[in-house]
Amino acid sequence: MIQGITGRSARAFPSQPLEPPSDSSTPQPSEIMVSLKQVTKIYTNGCQALVDVNLQIRKGEFLFITGPSGSGKSTLLKLLYGEEQVNQGAIAVNGNLISNLRGNQLSMLRRQIGIVFQDYKLIPRRTVAENVAFVLWAQGFTRKEVHRRLQPALKMVGLQHKADCFPDQLSGGEQQRVSIARAVVNTPPLLLADEPTGNLDPDNSWQVIKILRKLNAMGITVVVTTHDEQLVRQSNHPVVQVHNGRLYRVQG
Amino acid sequence: MGVLRLLTKSDYLLRETLLGLRRGGWMNWAAVSTVTVLLFLFGVSLQASWQMEGLLHQFGSQLEISVYLDTGIQAKDLQPIMAAMPGVTGVTAISKEESWTSLMHEMGLSDIEGATEQLDGNPLVDELRVKAADSDTVPVLATKLNQIQGVDHVQYVDEAVKRLAQLSRGLNWVSIGMTTVLSLTAIAVVTTTIRLIVMARRREIEVMQLVGATTTWIYLPFILQGLALGIVGAIVAWGLITGLQKFIQDLLAQQPEFIQFLTNGMQLSASESLLLPLALLGLGLFVGLIGSLFAVRRFTTR
Numbered sequence: 055m056i057q058g059i060t061g062r063s064a065r066a067f068p069s070q071p072l073e074p075p076s077d078s079s080t081p082q083p084s085e086i087m088v089s090l091k092q093v094t095k096i097y098t099n100g101c102q103a104l105v106d107v108n109l110q111i112r113k114g115e116f117l118f119i120t121g122p123s124g125s126g127k128s129t130l131l132k133l134l135y136g137e138e139q140v141n142q143g144a145i146a147v148n149g150n151l152i153s154n155l156r157g158n159q160l161s162m163l164r165r166q167i168g169i170v171f172q173d174y175k176l177i178p179r180r181t182v183a184e185n186v187a188f189v190l191w192a193q194g195f196t197r198k199e200v201h202r203r204l205q206p207a208l209k210m211v212g213l214q215h216k217a218d219c220f221p222d223q224l225s226g227g228e229q230q231r232v233s234i235a236r237a238v239v240n241t242p243p244l245l246l247a248d249e250p251t252g253n254l255d256p257d258n259s260w261q262v263i264k265i266l267r268k269l270n271a272m273g274i275t276v277v278v279t280t281h282d283e284q285l286v287r288q289s290n291h292p293v294v295q296v297h298n299g300r301l302y303r304v305q306g
Numbered sequence: 307m308g309v310l311r312l313l314t315k316s317d318y319l320l321r322e323t324l325l326g327l328r329r330g331g332w333m334n335w336a337a338v339s340t341v342t343v344l345l346f347l348f349g350v351s352l353q354a355s356w357q358m359e360g361l362l363h364q365f366g367s368q369l370e371i372s373v374y375l376d377t378g379i380q381a382k383d384l385q386p387i388m389a390a391m392p393g394v395t396g397v398t399a400i401s402k403e404e405s406w407t408s409l410m411h412e413m414g415l416s417d418i419e420g421a422t423e424q425l426d427g428n429p430l431v432d433e434l435r436v437k438a439a440d441s442d443t444v445p446v447l448a449t450k451l452n453q454i455q456g457v458d459h460v461q462y463v464d465e466a467v468k469r470l471a472q473l474s475r476g477l478n479w480v481s482i483g484m485t486t487v488l489s490l491t492a493i494a495v496v497t498t499t500i501r502l503i504v505m506a507r508r509r510e511i512e513v514m515q516l517v518g519a520t521t522t523w524i525y526l527p528f529i530l531q532g533l534a535l536g537i538v539g540a541i542v543a544w545g546l547i548t549g550l551q552k553f554i555q556d557l558l559a560q561q562p563e564f565i566q567f568l569t570n571g572m573q574l575s576a577s578e579s580l581l582l583p584l585a586l587l588g589l590g591l592f593v594g595l596i597g598s599l600f601a602v603r604r605f606t607t608r
Binding site: 135137157158160161162163164165166167169175177178188189191192193194197236240 | 317318322509510512513514515516517518519520521523524
């Protein structure tokens with residue numbers, strides 16, 4: 055069912071900027087996880103990151119965002135989790151208009167979004183298990199709940215035997231898998247991965263993608279940015295490309 | 307409800323607070339000792355001002371006017387005149403011989419004859435102690451007594467009390483100023499300490515923000531660390547003050563009764579000895595709270 059929707063909903067077309075969806079096939083709002091309408095982002099120093107971007111991502115979708123570095127991929131994700139604010143346009147994530155969120159509302163939205171970073175952002179002085187549990191503690195889960203969720207999350211990424219290792223005792227691929235476990239341990243409906251394979255060799259990259267697909271199969275909406283064309287071709291998921299701040303559909 | 311939710315998760319807060327304090331290392335020592343010095347001086351001056359008040363009260367409750375007579379006038383002669391005056395409840399006559407003997411005694415001299423000879427006779431005059439009905443009449447009565455023939459001068463406790471009260475007020479101002487300045491110092495040191503801990507945990511804070519921890523939840527451990535520094539400072543300061551009290555009490559126990567009598571008014575009442583640790587704790591918590599709020603302020607307002 056999830057796979058059925060996948061592939062048609064990234065509303066982007068080759069070689070021309072995206073138009074806002076207006077035809078009769080517009081998905082119901084309840085099915086949409088992420089929606090960007092005419093989004094423009096210009097940094098305060100005048101650096102133009104995104105221009106008039108339109109995009110809809112349905113629930114349960116697996117979407118690749120590609121593009122050369124500096125094209126605005128990361129900015130797009132940052133807008134989604136509220137690290138940056140748009141200059142024009144509107145972004146809704148899981149029904150929440152991001153520009154309207156203040157203070158703790160943004161925190162509450164972020165609890166619905168798992169984020170995986172290129173540089174993992176693991177805490178060096180804490181073990182693998184502590185790093186993963188850290189998210190749950192930070193969100194105010196009880197001790198019981200933390201223990202209940204920890205093992206399944208580690209098992210999902212195949213690292214339960216390294217639970218007591220520190221991040222610097224792990225390989226890059228393993229560290230990235232820890233950061234994936236951390237991103238999904240609180241079972242968010244949306245997972246954003248910003249260049250998750252950027253620092254990894256092909257084998258490890260593929261392993262990371264496999265885990266992300268497994269999560270997608272469990273119903274989590276996954277958005278991955280990458281500049282690894284090889285990986286994108288291999289995985290056969292819808293792809294949009296960001297080029298000079300504009301969005302183009304490539305595949306799917 | 308929010309408090310209840312906090313309590314069920316308090317083990318997280320406690321753990322993070324202790325972890326943070328461990329990261330603080332020697333800076334904790336700097337913060338605690340500054341807070342301790344502040345609270346010790348604050349406690350001592352607070353206690354001193356209470357003791358001063360106690361002393362004033364002790365003096366103030368006595369409604370006596372001392373009347374010193376001209377040389378050669380007998381106290382016995384004037385006693386009935388004074389006793390008949392309105393507003394007087396009692397008159398005690400003290401001859402210069404009695405005064406002399408008791409003074410010699412207080413000074414610890416046994417050879418009264420010799421001392422008297424050396425001074426060319428008893429230098430004191432006769433004295434009357436006039437007791438007034440109430441404290442309002444004391445100054446008026448003193449003026450009247452002064453006009454009686456044969457009275458050299460009168461002295462009543464009001465003047466001494468006034469002087470003591472002035473001194474006490476002055477001391478209070480000094481201690482308020484000192485407490486303020488030291489509080490600012492202590493807040494600055496606590497702020498620096500907590501900020502170092504915040505800096506050391508920048509990455510964790512960043513991750514917490516990204517995974518949707520609320521601002522309160524992120525900074526509560528730091529606030530608790532500040533409060534902990536204040537509490538430890540208060541406990542140590544209270545220990546020092548209690549020790550000092552004990553030392554002085556032991557010292558006084560070996561002194562002559564005259565000094566012990568003087569210091570009776572300095573005993574703290576039961577409520578005051580309860581209030582002292584509470585005041586220390588209060589100021590300690592205040593300094594810790596303000597210090598840690600300053601330390602996290604820059605991050606919360608962005």
